[in-house]
Structure formats: C-alpha cells, structure tokens
Amino acid sequence: MTETTTQGTARERPEAPAGAGGRPRGAARTGPNKPLLGAVGIVAFLGMWEAVPHLGLVSERFLPPASTVLAALAQRATTPGLWIAVGDTLIGWGLGLAIAFVAAVLLGFAMGALPRVRAFTNSTVDFLRPIPSVALIPLAILLYGTDLRSTLLLVVYACFWLIYIQVLYGVADVDPVAEQTARSYGLGRLARIRYVVWPTTLPYLMTGVRLAAAVALILAITAQLIIGSPGIGQEIAVAQSSGAVSSVYALIVATGALGVLINIGVRVLERRVLRWHTSVRGEATA
Amino acid sequence: MRRTLAALTTGAVLLAATACGSQEADSDSGGLTTVTAGVIPIVDVAPVYLGVEQGFFEERGIDLRLESSSGGAAIVPGVISGEFDLGFSNIVSLIVARGQGLPLTTLTNGVTTTGEQGADMGGVFVQDDSSIQDAGDLEGLTVASNNLKNIGDTTVRQSVRVAGGDPSSVKFVELPFPDMPAALDSGQVDAVWAVEPFASIIRQAGHREIASNFVDTHPELSVAAYFASEQRQAEDPELFADVTAALEESMAYAQDNPDEVRRTISTYTEIDQGVIDELVLPRFPSEINRESVRTLADLMVTDGLVDSEPDLDALYGAKE
Structure with missing residues (x-):
C-alpha cells in the first residue's frame, strides 16, 4: 500500500480522524500539547487532593493527602509484597483474558460458519450476556474457594461476551463481493477464512479485546477484593480491615496506574495488529 | 502477527489446562x-x-x-x-x-x-459530646453493626436490655467495620458497635464507649x-x-x-x-x-x- 491510497481512503471516510503520513492540520496543533495537558491535569488533580484534607473539608483520617498516599505507595514499592500482588493480578488478568479470547474467537468463527446454530443459540446468548459477572461470586466461592480460579471464572465470563459479540458482528460484516471474488478465484473454506473473514473481523476483534482488557482488570480486582483470591484487591481488603487508610489509597492508586499501563499496552497492540487498517492509518495521535 | 496470535492461543490453552488441572495436593x-x-x-x-x-x-x-x-x-x-x-x-x-x-x-x-466492662475487644461507641450515657439511652436510635441478625446486634440488644431499655426500639443498620469511624464522626449513625482494631481507632479519635456488649451478654x-x-x-x-x-x-x-x-x-x-x-x-x-x-x-x-x-x-x- 502506498501513501496516496492511505490518504484517499481516509478522506472517503469522514468519521475517521483525518491525516496519516503527512499529519496535516489538527495533528500539528493538538499533538505536541496533549502530553503536556495530561501532565498538567494530573498535577492539578494531585494538588486538589493534597488541599482537600489540609483545608479540613474531609478529615485526614479518612482521606490522607496525596503526598502521604504517594509516600506510602513508594514505601510499598520497595517491598516484594506489592510486586507479588501486582504479579498475581496480572496473571489473573492475562490468563482470564487469554482464555476468553481463545474461546470467543473459536466459537465466534464457528457461529459465523453455521448460521443455523447461531440462530439457535441467539436467545441463550442474549439471556446469559447481561448477567453481571459479580453475580457469579457466590458460585465462584463454592466451586473454587479463594484461589486463582475464582478470579478466572469472573474475568472469563465478563470478557468472553465482550469479545464474542464483536467477533459475531465482525464475521457477519464480510463484504459479499469480496467473498464472491474469493470463491470465484477458487479459495477453499479455510483460505477464505484466512484471507477474507479474518481481516474483516480483526478490527472488531481488537475493539473487543480493548474493552475486555479494561473489564478484565476491574473483575480481577473485584474478585480479589470480595472473594480474597491473591492480588492487589486482596491487599486492599487486608489494609481496609486493618484500618490502614493510607495503604488503601496507595493500593488504589497502584490499581489505577496498572489500568493506565494496560490501556496503553492494548492500544499499542491494536495499532500494530491493525497497522494496515484505515482506522489506524488515519489516526492523528502517535 | 499470525505467529503472535498462535503463541497467545497456545499459551492460553496450556495455561487453562494447568489452571484446571491444579488440584490441592494432600501431601507435600x-x-x-x-x-x-x-x-x-x-x-x-x-x-x-x-x-x-x-x-x-x-x-x-x-x-x-x-x-x-x-x-x-x-x-x-x-x-x-x-x-x-x-x-x-x-x-x-x-x-x-x-x-x-x-x-x-x-x-x-x-x-x-476479656470479661472487663470498658476494656473488651469490642464495644458500643458514641460521639464524645453525645447525650447518650448508657446502652439504655439507645432506645429509638440508630446503631451500626457489621452484619444484621448476627452476633453484633444480638449482643448489643442484650446491653440495652441489661441497662433497662427496650431493645426492640433500637434500629440497626449494616455498615462494614472499616466505615464505622467515619460514620460515627459525621453523625450518620448515633452509635456504632465496633471490634478491634476499629475499637481502638475509634477510641483514639476521642469517641466514648458506652457499653461492652460481649461482657453484658456473658462475662465468659x-x-x-x-x-x-x-x-x-x-x-x-x-x-x-x-x-x-x-x-x-x-x-x-x-x-x-x-x-x-x-x-x-x-x-x-x-x-x-x-x-x-x-x-x-x-x-x-x-x-x-x-x-x-x-x-x-x-x-x-x-x-x-x-x-x-x-x-x-x-x-x-x-x-x-
């Protein structure tokens, strides 16, 4: 693909932000300021947080100032405990996401190939999908107690539907002309999946993965917090039942930081995987 | 990219297999x-x-x-x-x-x-300037307990009874122990039943203990x-x-x-x-x-x- 076609496609799709290789207009104006504005935003937030307990709006015993909390976090970061908890959380997150991904992709593609079965299972899917994963906590406790599998049950259940639905839509979005063309060139079923269905589905799939990555973290932490499976959530629960308020906030900040890193990571992945796709090529921010 | 996905898939399947296969060993x-x-x-x-x-x-x-x-x-x-x-x-x-x-x-x-009034591992606390003097004064007021229909409200009711009050008129609300210091501070509830370490945290915040509900129930x-x-x-x-x-x-x-x-x-x-x-x-x-x-x-x-x-x-x- 060449630069010219890139820009051509971008212009044909007005909903996609304009500008690819050349980075025209808006990109030049807003691009460099974004990180700066982001940093200013964080500083302002921390400043407000610092001020609120000092001004006595909320007692320091219930909301320690940002400096105290960050100091507590820095202190924890020097102990292995925090990193073990981060590791446990990431294992629950990653493993759950991976299982959901594999199951959703396999099942989604199978359903794409079997429209009758899809029609048959539609109502069941619509019934199961809105069940909040946290409603399964009692079940998780009964089945798996407090170990990692409890976390996985919650994470996999929530993430599976997110990805599965995206795959279903992606598989259904195949351009009939492309499909017919592939057929007339004599491509077999597998080759069509590889060269026609897969590239069509990929952007949907990546959207599903991006959503699921955030939800997986939320549910991993929830499971640890409520069930007591190992990870940051459990550390929060222990700190909470010890009345260690600044530790609770420090761990919450750590969770937020983890969320930001995961989001950045998934966006980088999405960009790499979809670098050929107009939605990515057309994006202004780098 | 295909290889990445393949690796991801294999990894996930393997991990899933081990996750499901790990049974608690009875002997190490x-x-x-x-x-x-x-x-x-x-x-x-x-x-x-x-x-x-x-x-x-x-x-x-x-x-x-x-x-x-x-x-x-x-x-x-x-x-x-x-x-x-x-x-x-x-x-x-x-x-x-x-x-x-x-x-x-x-x-x-x-x-x-511990069996000692005023020095037990749990008790009922009120704000220091509250007019509540003993558990009998809790009649018609709101008391926080970590669980309802459990040991907290049952023994606090006994404290009210022992102090000559009507336990059925005390209103209990469910509140986790960690939230009790703040709830008492802000006056959301009239009294809290808290156990250690929150009993000490509440004492250190200057609140007043009005009853030792475990002791009131039985000294042992x-x-x-x-x-x-x-x-x-x-x-x-x-x-x-x-x-x-x-x-x-x-x-x-x-x-x-x-x-x-x-x-x-x-x-x-x-x-x-x-x-x-x-x-x-x-x-x-x-x-x-x-x-x-x-x-x-x-x-x-x-x-x-x-x-x-x-x-x-x-x-x-x-x-x-």
Whole structure:
C-alpha cells in the first residue's frame, strides 16, 4: 500500500480522524500539547487532593493527602509484597483474558460458519450476556474457594461476551463481493477464512479485546477484593480491615496506574495488529 | 502477527489446562499433610499464625496453610465444599449455619471476651459530646453493626436490655467495620458497635464507649470458634485430633504471650503500630464456654434470629 491510497481512503471516510503520513492540520496543533495537558491535569488533580484534607473539608483520617498516599505507595514499592500482588493480578488478568479470547474467537468463527446454530443459540446468548459477572461470586466461592480460579471464572465470563459479540458482528460484516471474488478465484473454506473473514473481523476483534482488557482488570480486582483470591484487591481488603487508610489509597492508586499501563499496552497492540487498517492509518495521535 | 496470535492461543490453552488441572495436593514432599484453614485477616486469628510460626502444627505432621479470605464470606461455603479443611467464624454464624442443616461442628474455641466492662475487644461507641450515657439511652436510635441478625446486634440488644431499655426500639443498620469511624464522626449513625482494631481507632479519635456488649451478654462469652465439616472429620479423625491439639497448644501459647500476639499481628495485617500497641486483646481459652453459648442461643431465639431452640450438642459434635 502506498501513501496516496492511505490518504484517499481516509478522506472517503469522514468519521475517521483525518491525516496519516503527512499529519496535516489538527495533528500539528493538538499533538505536541496533549502530553503536556495530561501532565498538567494530573498535577492539578494531585494538588486538589493534597488541599482537600489540609483545608479540613474531609478529615485526614479518612482521606490522607496525596503526598502521604504517594509516600506510602513508594514505601510499598520497595517491598516484594506489592510486586507479588501486582504479579498475581496480572496473571489473573492475562490468563482470564487469554482464555476468553481463545474461546470467543473459536466459537465466534464457528457461529459465523453455521448460521443455523447461531440462530439457535441467539436467545441463550442474549439471556446469559447481561448477567453481571459479580453475580457469579457466590458460585465462584463454592466451586473454587479463594484461589486463582475464582478470579478466572469472573474475568472469563465478563470478557468472553465482550469479545464474542464483536467477533459475531465482525464475521457477519464480510463484504459479499469480496467473498464472491474469493470463491470465484477458487479459495477453499479455510483460505477464505484466512484471507477474507479474518481481516474483516480483526478490527472488531481488537475493539473487543480493548474493552475486555479494561473489564478484565476491574473483575480481577473485584474478585480479589470480595472473594480474597491473591492480588492487589486482596491487599486492599487486608489494609481496609486493618484500618490502614493510607495503604488503601496507595493500593488504589497502584490499581489505577496498572489500568493506565494496560490501556496503553492494548492500544499499542491494536495499532500494530491493525497497522494496515484505515482506522489506524488515519489516526492523528502517535 | 499470525505467529503472535498462535503463541497467545497456545499459551492460553496450556495455561487453562494447568489452571484446571491444579488440584490441592494432600501431601507435600516433606511428608507433612497439607491442611488449609480459611481465616479472616483480623486480630482474633493471631494464635494460629503464632502456632504455625512456633511449629505446633509441623511437629504433628501438619502443614497448615492459612487462606485469608477478606470478608469471611467465603469461609463457611469453603469448608462445606471442601476447599478449606477448617475455618474460623463467630458463634452466631455457626449456630445459624448449623440450624440451616449445614454439617459443621466446632473444633475449639476461637476468642473469648476479656470479661472487663470498658476494656473488651469490642464495644458500643458514641460521639464524645453525645447525650447518650448508657446502652439504655439507645432506645429509638440508630446503631451500626457489621452484619444484621448476627452476633453484633444480638449482643448489643442484650446491653440495652441489661441497662433497662427496650431493645426492640433500637434500629440497626449494616455498615462494614472499616466505615464505622467515619460514620460515627459525621453523625450518620448515633452509635456504632465496633471490634478491634476499629475499637481502638475509634477510641483514639476521642469517641466514648458506652457499653461492652460481649461482657453484658456473658462475662465468659465465647465469641468465635474454629470449625470443620463433619464429613471431613469422619474421613480423617486422627488428622483432626492432631489439628485440634495443635490449635489448643497455639491458643495456650497466645494466652501466655500477649507480646508475641501483638508482634504477629503486624505480620499478617496492616494495622498501624500505634494501634497494635493499644489493642485490647481477647482471651484465648481453647474450651468453648457452653453456658455462654447457651445464653447467646437463647437470645437468638428471643430476638427471632432462629425459629426454634438451636441444637448446640449437634454443633459441638460427638466429641466429649
């Protein structure tokens, strides 16, 4: 693909932000300021947080100032405990996401190939999908107690539907002309999946993965917090039942930081995987 | 990219397989039997942490693993499903569970009140400038308890009764212990029933204690106990005899070494050292005081927590 076609496609799709290789207009104006504005935003937030307990709006015993909390976090970061908890959380997150991904992709593609079965299972899917994963906590406790599998049950259940639905839509979005063309060139079923269905589905799939990555973290932490499976959530629960308020906030900040890193990571992945796709090529921010 | 996906897929499948395949091993390489206990990360379970540290379990061939389940919600289901070999719970929860037909029996006592008015491991607190002078003044007011229809409200009602008030007019609201200091500070509730470490945190914030509800119920009240499922005990009676003996030794050690208890608390909780030094420790007799539990069970009937007289002998199991 060449630069010219890139820009051509971008212009044909007005909903996609304009500008690819050349980075025209808006990109030049807003691009460099974004990180700066982001940093200013964080500083302002921390400043407000610092001020609120000092001004006595909320007692320091219930909301320690940002400096105290960050100091507590820095202190924890020097102990292995925090990193073990981060590791446990990431294992629950990653493993759950991976299982959901594999199951959703396999099942989604199978359903794409079997429209009758899809029609048959539609109502069941619509019934199961809105069940909040946290409603399964009692079940998780009964089945798996407090170990990692409890976390996985919650994470996999929530993430599976997110990805599965995206795959279903992606598989259904195949351009009939492309499909017919592939057929007339004599491509077999597998080759069509590889060269026609897969590239069509990929952007949907990546959207599903991006959503699921955030939800997986939320549910991993929830499971640890409520069930007591190992990870940051459990550390929060222990700190909470010890009345260690600044530790609770420090761990919450750590969770937020983890969320930001995961989001950045998934966006980088999405960009790499979809670098050929107009939605990515057309994006202004780098 | 295809390779990345392939790797991801393979990895996930492999991990899924191991995740599902990992069963709790009954014996580890050192010839010790692995026993899992479901506990809550609170002051009360310090004796078992001390017992593990002192080798009371190991010398009986037991590798005791302590699974800290934050809210305690997972403990009874965990013991029933076999995920935990034993657990720690308050007596009222155990009586209720037994009354619902869950096959649980107690192994040893867990914690017992200090028996001292105004110096117990839990109590009822009000704002220092409140007009409430004793539990009798709680009539018509709102009191926070961590659970409703459990040991907190039952014993606080008894305090009200002892002080000459009408317990049925006290309104209880459910609030987790960690939220109680703030709720009392802001006046969201008129009084809170809190246990350590929150009792000390509340005391340190300058609030006033008006009643020691455990002491009002019975000066020797057994508040919590270690328990196991009947089935698990029947499968391996010798193991559970050893576990019980190790628990008893741990409790005796904890009772005789309060400084060790305070030191150990800092290893599995995050309680501030300033609070740990001030904590009122419970007593750790290993025998359940059955008379006190009978009193508690009668109160449960009076307050309507259970429909009929609980069968306490069933709860204690066959052992005498």
